[in-house]
Each structure stands twice: as C-alpha cells, then as structure tokens.
C-alpha cells in the first residue's frame with residue numbers, strides 16, 4: 001500500500017452554477033520514502049492539490065466533489081477534525097515558498113521550533129520499543145524527548161545551520177533567505193513526518209542557495225527515509241531529486257513518469273515545452289523558448305485537450321473530448337494520443 005494515494009480527486013472552488021473546477025480527476029500515489037515532483041506553470045493547480053492532502057484548503061470556498069485521498073489507506077476527506085489535526089504537521093508537513101512570510105518575526109527562531117516540537121512530541125523518559133505506528137488516526141508513538149532545547153539544536157544541525165547554539169537566539173530578520181528556509185525545514189521535520197510537501201521551496205531564493213536547499217532535502221530524505229512531494233514550476237530542478245515526475249496542466253495530470261525517462265524523453269507536448277523553457281547553465285540564451293500563451297484560468301478551460309490552444313502539434317480533433325491519460329509504457333502515462341509524433 002502506498003503511503004499516499006490520491007484517486008481521481010475533483011475539487012471545485014464554489015458550488016452550483018458558480019463552481020469552478022480547480023483539480024479535475026487527479027490520481028497520484030507516493031510510496032514510503034519516494035520523491036515525486038509535481039511540475040507545471042503557475043496556476044495549474046499544484047498547490048491546491050498538495051494542500052488537499054492535509055485538507056488545508058478551507059471549505060468553503062473549496063468543495064471536494066469526488067475522489068479519495070488515502071493516507072496509509074485512510075481517506076483524509078472522511079476524517080474528523082481531531083484526526084485531521086493529527087495529520088497536519090504530523091504525518092504530513094509542509095514547507096512553503098516564502099520562509100520570511102511563514103516565520104513569526106517577533107519570536108526567536110529557537111522558540112518557534114520549540115513550539116512546533118511541543119505540538120508533536122512529548123517529554124519523558126526514553127521509551128523502549130517505540131516503533132512508530134503507521135496509523136494516521138492515532139498519535140504516532142515516537143521516542144520521548146529528554147528536553148526540547150537539545151532537540152531544537154539537533155534539528156538545526158540536521159538542516160545545516162552553523163553554530164546552532166547561538167543561532168537559536170536570532171530573530172528571523174537576522175537570517176538570510178536560505179537560512180530562514182532551513183529553519184522552516186527544521187520546523188517541518190519536528191514532527192518526524194512520513195511525507196514532506198515542499199511547495200516551491202526554492203523559488204524565492206537565488207540560484208546557488210536553491211541548489212543548496214535542494215541538496216539538503218535530498219540528503220534529509222536519504223537520512224530520514226521520508227517521502228517528499230516537491231512542487232516546482234521549473235523542470236530544471238527535478239534532475240537529481242525525483243524518483244517520479246507528475247506534470248500538471250489546467251487541473252489535470254498530463255504526464256506521469258519515472259524521472260530519468262521523462263527527462264531523457266518527454267512525451268507530452270506540454271512537458272516538451274516545459275523542458276525547452278528551462279534555462280541551461282552553458283546553453284545559448286537565445287534558444288530559450290518561453291511557452292507562448294497562458295495557462296487558462298479555472299472555469300475557462302478550452303474543450304478537449306486543455307493544452308491544445310498552445311500546442312505546436314495541435315490537430316482539429318484535439319478540441320473534441322478530453323484525451324485520456326494513457327499508459328504508453330509500463331509506468332509511463334501521457335494524456336495525448338499523438339505522443340509518438342515529433343514536435
């Protein structure tokens with residue numbers, strides 16, 4: 001059983017005649033310890049899909065109209081508020097784009113991490129045989145901590161913050177963007193999540209720091225064995241991180257593949273276009289092609305293939321019915337019947 005299994009998820013903003021479909025039949029599974037990248041331009045529905053995993057999109061305006069989100073086999077959409085509180089920041093933790101906006105400016109970072117620990121970990125004598133349970137409806141049993149301060153230092157060391165003993169006294173503004181993001185990651189790790197959702201975690205950072213944060217996530221995944229859902233609009237950062245990649249366009253998955261194969265040979269015209277729009281370090285800047293046109297707004301999706309109006313290989317039949325997500329090779333799914341064509 002995968003750790004997470006999103007099945008045919010459909011989510012609207014609004015109800016009745018005003019309903020706008022933001023997530024339209026998304027299916028995605030993540031195994032324990034697996035890294036999956038969810039890629040697509042801004043506005044494709046990546047964040048709302050990811051936030052749905054812990055029911056973090058307020059209802060209303062969100063309205064779940066179909067599908068299931070199975071976390072360890074239990075449907076998040078059917079959980080009580082008490083169960084959801086246990087999921088949020090417990091089994092599933094989030095890291096967002098703007099660390100500066102998520103950290104509280106008036107508290108020292110050590111205290112902020114401590115608060116996060118207090119929410120999820122209890123103090124006490126080291127317990128023996130405290131294997132973590134896989135259940136999501138009961139609090140996870142973790143080894144009890146001796147004291148919170150030592151654990152704060154341990155977490156800051158884990159995320160590569162130098163001299164954590166003195167850093168804990170810093171306020172967020174005293175840290176660089178990259179260091180702030182490390183603090184956010186430390187807070188997300190405080191609950192020892194099974195799944196870390198990192199939503200554009202490096203988008204606000206400059207390129208060198210981006211690479212360092214991605215390396216940190218990769219390293220943490222290896223050391224802690226947690227699964228990662230990494231969300232990005234930049235296919236260029238997927239490379240070393242992902243086991244599998246899901247490409248999202250206008251509320252739907254259009255390609256799902258093992259990362260190596262997708263990067264070697266993208267099959268959907270949208271994935272190919274995303275690939276061509278990745279800046280290459282030593283490439284010819286003139287060859288960089290932005291994808292013409294824009295992602296359609298929710299409620300304004302074209303009929304048939306939603307990428308058709310921007311697709312270089314569009315055919316008249318593309319505006320008929322929505323193409324199915326076809327398994328064209330074992331483990332490779334593409335929502336385009338013309339995937340074999342060159343474009």
Ligand SMILES: Nc1ncnc2c1ncn2[C@@H]1O[C@H](COP(=O)(O)OP(=O)(O)O)[C@@H](O)[C@H]1O
Nearest residue numbers: 013022041042043044045046047048061297298
């Ligand atoms: N609270 C909301 N109310 C109405 N529409 C929303 C809300 N949040 C997001 N949307 C819309 O849902 C779509 C998907 O948004 P989002 O998941 O943030 O995209 P992404 O993360 O891929 O950039 C967008 O069209 C966005 O405008």
Ligand SMILES: [Mg+2]
Nearest residue numbers: 046047048199
């Ligand atoms: Mg987003």
